[in-house]
Amino acid sequence: xxxxxxxxxxxxxxxxxxxxxxxxxxxxxxxxxxxxxxxxxxxxxxxxxxxxxxxxxxxxxxxxxxxxxxxxxxxxxxxxxxxxxxxxxxxxxxxxxxxxxxxxxxxxxxxxxxxxxxxxxxxxxxxxxxxxxxxxxxxxxxxxxxxxxxxxxxxxxxxxxxxxxxxxxxxxxxxxxxxxxxxxxxxxxxxxxxxxxxxxxxxxxxxxxxxxxxxxxxxxxxxxxxxxxxxxxxxxxxxxxxxxxxxxxxxxxxxxxxxxxxxxxxxxxxxxxxxxxxxxxxxxxxxxxxxxxx
Numbered sequence: 001x002x003x004x005x006x007x008x009x010x011x012x013x014x015x016x017x018x019x020x021x022x023x024x025x026x027x028x029x030x031x032x033x034x035x036x037x038x039x040x041x042x043x044x045x046x047x048x049x050x051x052x053x054x055x056x057x058x059x060x061x062x063x064x065x066x067x068x069x070x071x072x073x074x075x076x077x078x079x080x081x082x083x084x085x086x087x088x089x090x091x092x093x094x095x096x097x098x099x100x101x102x103x104x105x106x107x108x109x110x111x112x113x114x115x116x117x118x119x120x121x122x123x124x125x126x127x128x129x130x131x132x133x134x135x136x137x138x139x140x141x142x143x144x145x146x147x148x149x150x151x152x153x154x155x156x157x158x159x160x161x162x163x164x165x166x167x168x169x170x171x172x173x174x175x176x177x178x179x180x181x182x183x184x185x186x187x188x189x190x191x192x193x194x195x196x197x198x199x200x201x202x203x204x205x206x207x208x209x210x211x212x213x214x215x216x217x218x219x220x221x222x223x224x225x226x227x228x229x230x231x232x233x234x235x236x237x238x239x240x241x242x243x244x245x246x247x248x249x250x251x252x253x254x255x256x257x258x259x260x261x262x263x264x265x266x267x268x269x270x271x272x273x274x275x276x277x278x279x280x281x282x283x284x285x286x287x288x289x290x291x292x293x294x
Contacts, residue, residue, distance in 0.1 A: 002224040005176035008213030012037060013061065015069035019165055021045065021143050022208070025069050027062040029086060032262060035177050035211040038086050041169060042069055043162065048141040049076040052100070053160060053169050054210045055090035063093055070098070076140050080104040080128065081171030082154040087210060088123040103138065104128035109155040110185045132158055150199065152192025153180050159199070166205040174199065174225060177212040183268035189276040196226050236273040240283055245290035247271040
């Protein structure tokens, strides 16, 4: 069982000091894939330059809340974990207001979602000023952030490690309240699992997802997160061998206890598992788009 963490103290638009160097402002965009809303992080001291991580949706009220939280401080960098519409659109208005550069990795390789089932499609117009590859170090007064490439949820997903607090801003790669949707064609399950291993190897003390509360005991949580994905893969393969040939046929069996309104999103992750099984030589894809055991 994944030890999910769902309760935390927040109010939309309120700036909370959540660690010595981190403030969080939660946007008022709650939903089935954003939980309570997008958590934008301000990294830096109260009287020094700050970096902003995941500015969030194009919401004037959220921009006003961030402006109030920033106060008289200079914004040195605007960092974006990936270009989904609940993370990236406010970057440009914030950059115009503050003069800070936008840093993120390349645009996604393809359309993020295979259907309209998930309401966090890409911000098509998003373009960073500085394109990150992973491994770059971004520094400010009393803080050091390292860009850590974590594709899987999106092909252009970047996490940011805060050296002084041994913490990771993990975007949507790991979330404390739920598992992460991996949606082909841009989402990739093999890449996701490799990135998860990279985060596990980082041995971070705290994970700060963009949605929901922090994960303060990452070791057991990440191991359970990984085990869940591998167990789901075994279940998908079993359903394939039982005669189910599409994600839509598999989902009702594996997600019987889940609200059917979420089944279209679950089908995207099942499709990602099926594509991984093809890559592993355990399944074959039919000309009509279905699958069968190899």
